[in-house]
Amino acid sequence: MDLFEYQGKSLYQKFNINHPKSKLIKNIDEIEESIDLNFPIVVKAQVQVGGRGKAGGIKVAHNSTELKQHSEEILGMDIKGHLVEVLLLEEASNILEEYYISFTLDRSEKKYLIMLSAKGGMDIEQVAAENPDDLVKFHVSPSEKLTSSTISELIHEANLNQDYEESLSEIIQNLYQMFIEGDCDLVEVNPLAITDEGVMALDSKVALDMNAKYKHTYFEDLEEEIPIPDSEKYAKEKGLNFIKLEGTVGIIGNGAGLVMSTLDVVAENGGKAANFLDIGGGAKAETVSSALEVLEADENVKSVLINIFGGITRCDLVAEGIIEATKGKKLVWPIIIRLDGTNSLEGLELLKENPNDKIFIEGSMDSAAKLAVEKGL
Amino acid sequence: MSILIDENSKVVVQGLTGREGQFHALRNRDYGTNIVAGTRPGKGGENVDGIPIFDDVEKAVKKTNANVALTFVPPAFAKDAVLEAAFGGCELIVCITEGIPAKDEAEMYDILKKETKASLLGPNCPGLISPGKANVGIMPHEITMPGNIGVVSRSGTLTYQAVYELTNLNIGQSTCIGIGGDPVPGMSFIDVIEKFQADSETEGIVMIGEIGGTAEEEAADFIKQYVTKPVVSYIAGVTAPPGKKMGHAGAIVSGNKGTAEAKIKALTDAGAEVVRTPTEVGEAMKGAING
Structure with a gap:
């Protein structure tokens, strides 16, 4: 889960990572009250999209008039389709040097990867492409600790200012702790800056590993602050993996791979999927009826394709869910069903015993996709 | 021939007493797989449909010569379970569990590679089947x-x-x-x-x-x-x-x-x-x- 900049910075607080003093506001009135920050103040739009600076979402205010003016301008602004609902007001730092640092998992190496560069504050992808030597990459074995001597070597190798080695080393160690103990998928700081108030993390790009939610109570609080599209709210409540797309064929399947493949096969047959909906492994009857309810909310859906290959998911339970959700109902769209795998015969039998003139059973993924596209025309 | 598992594989199921574990382990056994043991801390001595339960994998391996572990334990305990199976003497560990934190997975893999000879399949996988010989997992x-x-x-x-x-x-x-x-x-x-x-x-x-x-x-x-x-x-x-x-x-x-x-x-x-x-x-x- 990607965090807003201010959320990432709230984690900086937790892990003792030096960052500028700031205040969060959601409406202009909050500025009228004493904000307890020293000018100049940077007004930063909180959106989860790159290029907000160029779009006018970051401005420096030198006095209260400018602060109000900039805040009014940016709050409510649309940045590449993202509405600005929250502003981060932050004391401006007097920057002496800007660096780049990130911590992530390198899936190919199965190790943690630290990337460090003295060329921060700019497009790091460009630095990596044009001057790869300016980007120091270092892998850490997951069962080992990051030692201070390693950090010291990295600081030297990346040519960071050695006058600040001690505080750089401390902030790097703390960021690494945040990455590991905080179960982050990504911690990226650009710039990590030397300012006249010391070394500070001026920006934050953080993604959390939601599989670790059970370890950290604050994951849920952060999650609640991130707006989700109305179309995805209900699905989320029901624990379904749902993404809205632009087409007309509603898709329900089990397993991300099979659902992705179903989108492809629908496209091969000339149709377009209305969504991605994975009911996951071990789905029960209730899961399937919730999935159908989610699709009912989408007016674009003209037909629904249920593609199940049972493994841990039992086809008879899926069939029960379909029957439960559709029994005695006048269906708004035809449902095309394909069931194979664990308990598929029992599932198909149940569907035959409870016929519905808008439910069609097909024997293969291809023929089911084809029919779903035809029925949705 | 087949790879990794065959009719001689002896399987210990971690989490055999849970709903999913039991459903699939019994299916695997019905198919002909040698499901020789299950584990569940504190439940050693009991059995699930005739399959003896042990407190840990090491005990199960000593008693039954199990060489393959099939893991259904919940995400929070999966890393420890996989390591227990590896240090307990299993050559192959098949981890079905979904939703394990990435840091746990990375650490688990690193320890397995450095300190054991065990191979891990998964996590978050359906397992494997050598048709006609053995099915270890949920396929x-x-x-x-x-x-x-x-x-x-x-x-x-x-x-x-x-x-x-x-x-x-x-x-x-x-x-x-x-x-x-x-x-x-x-x-x-x-x-x-x-x-x-x-x-x-x-x-x-x-x-x-x-x-x-x-x-x-x-x-x-x-x-x-x-x-x-x-x-x-x-x-x-x-x-x-x-x-x-x-x-x-x-x-x-x-x-x-x-x-x-x-x-x-x-x-x-x-x-x-x-x-x-x-x-x-x-x-x-x-x-x-x-x-």
């Missing part, structure tokens, strides 16, 4: 048949789909393996394909991949260099919406790799036949082994 055995094609896949349900297409055309399988789609999988495509290449009774290989990561591209390099058997491949996600990028760091690490196009191109260049839908896997393999 529906009804769709398989004994034969000479090796199947390896990142996605559970797509594995079933591909196997089903083969069986429908009367093409049997030596072993079918789901490696799982988590950030740090134990066995990779390469580990499995290497074994299929070395297995005298595997005549062809089906590899099912999907968008994201670079595992398919790495497998393509390996296939190009070392694999002489025909390879049929399918990559899911050609029309999927672009996934989220892990910041700039993710972009730097993966570069242009990870898209369906990049994977299809790498595999085609490596000499694999890449089909456009999973239903074409069977016909393509039929052509490859007869042609």
Whole structure:
């Protein structure tokens, strides 16, 4: 889960990572009250999209008039389709040097990867492409600790200012702790800056590993602050993996791979999927009826394709869910069903015993996709 | 022959007393798999449908000579369970558990590699089946048949789909393996394909991949260099919406790799036949082994 900049910075607080003093506001009135920050103040739009600076979402205010003016301008602004609902007001730092640092998992190496560069504050992808030597990459074995001597070597190798080695080393160690103990998928700081108030993390790009939610109570609080599209709210409540797309064929399947493949096969047959909906492994009857309810909310859906290959998911339970959700109902769209795998015969039998003139059973993924596209025309 | 498991494999099930564990372990046993033990701390001495329960894997291995562990324990305990199985003496650990934190997976993999000789399949995988011999995991055995094609896949349900297409055309399988789609999988495509290449009774290989990561591209390099058997491949996600990028760091690490196009191109260049839908896997393999 990607965090807003201010959320990432709230984690900086937790892990003792030096960052500028700031205040969060959601409406202009909050500025009228004493904000307890020293000018100049940077007004930063909180959106989860790159290029907000160029779009006018970051401005420096030198006095209260400018602060109000900039805040009014940016709050409510649309940045590449993202509405600005929250502003981060932050004391401006007097920057002496800007660096780049990130911590992530390198899936190919199965190790943690630290990337460090003295060329921060700019497009790091460009630095990596044009001057790869300016980007120091270092892998850490997951069962080992990051030692201070390693950090010291990295600081030297990346040519960071050695006058600040001690505080750089401390902030790097703390960021690494945040990455590991905080179960982050990504911690990226650009710039990590030397300012006249010391070394500070001026920006934050953080993604959390939601599989670790059970370890950290604050994951849920952060999650609640991130707006989700109305179309995805209900699905989320029901624990379904749902993404809205632009087409007309509603898709329900089990397993991300099979659902992705179903989108492809629908496209091969000339149709377009209305969504991605994975009911996951071990789905029960209730899961399937919730999935159908989610699709009912989408007016674009003209037909629904249920593609199940049972493994841990039992086809008879899926069939029960379909029957439960559709029994005695006048269906708004035809449902095309394909069931194979664990308990598929029992599932198909149940569907035959409870016929519905808008439910069609097909024997293969291809023929089911084809029919779903035809029925949705 | 088959790879990794056969009729001589002895399986200890971690989490046998849970709902999923019990359902699938008993299915595996009904299929003929030697399910010799289960574990559950504090329940040693009890049994599940005649399968003896031990407090830990080491005790189970001592008593039953189990050499394969099948893990169904919840995410919070999965890392410890897998390590317990490895240090307890199992050669192969099949971890079905979904939702393990990435840091746990990374640490678990690192310790296994450095301190044990055990191989890990998964986590978050459907397991593996050597048709007619043993089924260790949650794959529906009804769709398989004994034969000479090796199947390896990142996605559970797509594995079933591909196997089903083969069986429908009367093409049997030596072993079918789901490696799982988590950030740090134990066995990779390469580990499995290497074994299929070395297995005298595997005549062809089906590899099912999907968008994201670079595992398919790495497998393509390996296939190009070392694999002489025909390879049929399918990559899911050609029309999927672009996934989220892990910041700039993710972009730097993966570069242009990870898209369906990049994977299809790498595999085609490596000499694999890449089909456009999973239903074409069977016909393509039929052509490859007869042609």
